[in-house]
Amino acid sequence: MVLWLERPPILRWAGALLLVLVAAWSEFAPPPATTMAFLSTDVTAGTLLTDDLIERRRVTSPGFTTVEPQGVAATDLKAGDPLVASMIATTTIPDGWLLIAATLPHQARPGMPATGVILPEDDAGEPSQFPAFVVESGSSDPFGEATGTLAVPEQWLGRAAAAAGSGRLVVGVEAGAR
Numbered sequence: 066m067v068l069w070l071e072r073p074p075i076l077r078w079a080g081a082l083l084l085v086l087v088a089a090w091s092e093f094a095p096p097p098a099t100t101m102a103f104l105s106t107d108v109t110a111g112t113l114l115t116d117d118l119i120e121r122r123r124v125t126s127p128g129f130t131t132v133e134p135q136g137v138a139a140t141d142l143k144a145g146d147p148l149v150a151s152m153i154a155t156t157t158i159p160d161g162w163l164l165i166a167a168t169l170p171h172q173a174r175p176g177m178p179a180t181g182v183i184l185p186e187d188d189a190g191e192p193s194q195f196p197a198f199v200v201e202s203g204s205s206d207p208f209g210e211a212t213g214t215l216a217v218p219e220q221w222l223g224r225a226a227a228a229a230g231s232g233r234l235v236v237g238v239e240a241g242a243r
Contacts, residue, residue, distance in 0.1 A: 098123050101131040102148040109164075112138045114153060139175035140201045140214070158216045164200060165222065167215040167229045173199045173238045181217060182235045183228040195221040199238065 105120040112118075114134035129149060136153040146152070153175070158164075173179065179197040201214035215236060217225045228234035 096125040098125050099130075100124075102133065103131075104142055104144050104146050104148060106144050108138045108142045113158075114138060114148070119148065136176070137200065158198060158200065159218075161219045162198070162216045163219055163222045164214050164216055165226045165229055166212060167225075167234055167236055168210045169199060169202060169213040169215070169236050170238050171211045172240075173202050173211065173213060173236070175199055175201055177238050179215065180237045181215065181221070181225055182237065183224055184233040184235060186231075186233065193224070195225065197225075197236065199236075 100121050101124050102119050103122055104118060106118055108114070108118060114136060116134065119134050129147075131148045132150050132153065134148060134153070137158055139152055142152060167181075169179075177199045179199050181195050181197045183193045183195075185192060195217060198216040199213060200216050202211065215225075225234060
């Protein structure tokens with residue numbers, strides 16, 4: 066009588082060990098992390114975003130990406146906010162220009178050049194126009210007004226703000242610019 070010995074199941078043991086190691090690694094491995102840009106201080110709309118206003122933090126992957134600070138703040142931003150593309154206007158506001166709240170066309174986007182037109186009171190006289198930049202497109206109700214922030218030259222600030230307050234300010238943007 067001959068005693069037959071079977072080979073040990075080394076490959077099955079190795080496969081099982083590999084499966085256990087992969088499961089343990091996926092369970093105990095740290096989550097993926099990335100470096101993101103956050104604001105270190107509060108900034109107002111139109112503020113030039115520079116590296117001294119940004120702090121970089123290593124965070125677990127949140128599902129969205131931040132951008133580098135190139136441009137101006139499109140809206141008022143709070144310290145600790147992650148810096149994402151929708152928060153930045155691509156054009157810088159010229160020195161001496163100031164910001165006002167205005168009703169804007171629905172297609173107005175931050176950074177777009179615009180033209181402000183002040184309608185005369187009681188239809189007496191000619192309308193006045195001045196250059197402007199859209200800083201924040203703000204809230205947009207498809208069935209109502211789109212409000213936002215407009216940068217205007219300093220010499221036009223008083224007249225433009227008064228016209229915006231009385232509903233006599235009309236803002237135009239380039240039709241093809243989107």
